[in-house]
Amino acid sequence: MAGGNTFFFSDRYGSLGNSASEILQTILLRPDKVWNLVWTPAKIEYVLHFLVPLGLVPLFGIDVLFLTVPTFGYLLISDFPPQTSIQFHYPAALVPFFYFASIVALRRGLRVVDENRRRYSAYFDSGLSRQVGFAIL
Numbered sequence: 001m002a003g004g005n006t007f008f009f010s011d012r013y014g015s016l017g018n019s020a021s022e023i024l025q026t027i028l029l030r031p032d033k034v035w036n037l038v039w040t041p042a043k044i045e046y047v048l049h050f051l052v053p054l055g056l057v058p059l060f061g062i063d064v065l066f067l068t069v070p071t072f073g074y075l076l077i078s079d080f081p082p083q084t085s086i087q088f089h090y091p092a093a094l095v096p097f098f099y100f101a102s103i104v105a106l107r108r109g110l111r112v113v114d115e116n117r118r119r120y121s122a123y124f125d126s127g128l129s130r131q132v133g134f135a136i137l
Contacts (some may be wrong), residue, residue, distance in 0.1 A: 009057035011079070011080070012061050012078045012079055012080040012083065013077060013078060013080050014033070014079055015033075015037060016033070016037070016077060027077070032035070034077060037076075037077055037079075038076045038077060042081075042084065043076055043084050044074075046076075046084045046085070046086070046091075047072075047076075049086045050086075050091070050094060050095075050098050050109065051098075054098060054099070054102050057102045057105050057106060058098045058101035058105060059099075059101075060101075060105035060108065060109065061100070061101030061102060061104035061105035061108070062101070063104075064097060064100050064104050065097065065098070065101045067097055068094050068097045068098075070095050071094055072094065074091055075091065075094075079092075
């Protein structure tokens with residue numbers, strides 16, 4: 001409490017309440033208010049700043065991205081613009097998870113490719129694929 005009257009972070013989360021209990025109550029009982037706070041063009045752009053440079057690949061490692069929910073949560077519900085800007089230090093805790101999710105997703109993709117290669121190797125090695133290729137030409 002700053003000055004004994006207001007919650008220290010009320011300037012950052014003031015649209016949700018003036019105390020920790022009010023903020024928690026709003027989050028639990030007014031999901032529409034939270035949704036309207038999070039679903040803005042600036043905050044969608046903020047999320048895309050993490051996904052687009054990695055080619056949206058982290059979305060295929062979504063189980064790893066679920067680990068970012070608490071951090072993304074407090075950043076996205078904030079009224080303090082620097083908390084949803086990649087120009088400040090606030091999103092630093094998220095970056096490793098996006099890269100790790102990308103690694104997990106790429107590894108899964110390689111595993112699928114390898115399984116399919118093994119599954120269809122008899123087809124490709126039999127010469128049948130060359131015959132089909134010539135038939136198409």
